[in-house]
Amino acid sequence: MAADWNRARGVARFGFRVWPGIFVGAFVVNFWTTPGVFVSLGIATGNTLEALCAAWLINRFANGTNVFDRAQDVFKFSGIAAATTALSATIGVFTLTLTGHAQWSQFSGVWKTWWLGDFTGALIVAPLVVLWLLGRTRKWTKREMIEVTSLFALLIGLGLFVFSGWFPIGAKNYPISFLQGPIVIWMAFRFTPRETITGMFILTGMGIWGTLHGYGPFVMSDENQALMILDVRTVVTAITVLALSATISERDRIHDVLEHQKDEVESANRTKDNFLAMLSHELRT
Structure with a gap:
């Protein structure tokens, strides 16, 4: 979850050409922890889209890697994090339900848990990594x-x-x-x-x-x-x-x-x- 935002940091720093590495890394990690190739592909797709969208939006609207220099950019970062982690959570939970690893009746509860955990990681781990490495x-x-x-x-x-x-x-x-x-x-x-x-x-x-x-x-x-x-x-x-x-x-x-x-x-x-x-x-x- 928070790892997606470390990937976003990598995109922000090295450009969108690194997306295949992000996808492969996410797939390997998810394949190691979740059963099934299709599930891993779906979750890895959500992880990659989250990182790419977050990096593009932060570079475009929130001052890039200097996002934590101004309060208004911090608030923009928070909004971007909320939106992009919701995207990843939605794709991930859809994948789990479509493959039978979760019930449709559980969709809302699983989604909220996934999104909130991912959002929290984005607000804690991503700033920590960015500020220590690039600050x-x-x-x-x-x-x-x-x-x-x-x-x-x-x-x-x-x-x-x-x-x-x-x-x-x-x-x-x-x-x-x-x-x-x-x-x-x-x-x-x-x-x-x-x-x-x-x-x-x-x-x-x-x-x-x-x-x-x-x-x-x-x-x-x-x-x-x-x-x-x-x-x-x-x-x-x-x-x-x-x-x-x-x-x-x-x-x-x-x-x-x-x-x-x-x-x-x-x-x-x-x-x-x-x-x-x-x-x-x-x-x-």
């Missing part, structure tokens, strides 16, 4: 290193507190997932989208593990429904913090540009003043 690098001060390390340690500590089952409050499934929200928001304010989505990735992984093992606030008698609720929380949080982080980062970039322009103007003014002073001196002599 801008920055120089860290010692103070920033201490701060970001402390934030990640605190986030992991709260994740263990909520989802590990090591503490009574997590084992009893109290609704305390909100405890980690301020940490991720803090990351969005203080650092770049790369650090923010890394925190979300860690938080999501711990949430999935805890829910599957019966710990944390999302545990229900129906495991699939519990994971869907967790996915919804993850989607809402990811879009919010990515947009917030992009806004803060864009503000910082604009501030840096203005400071640079200010320095250039001041330098030009000093040069002008020196020239006028020299010219005035020459005229007097």
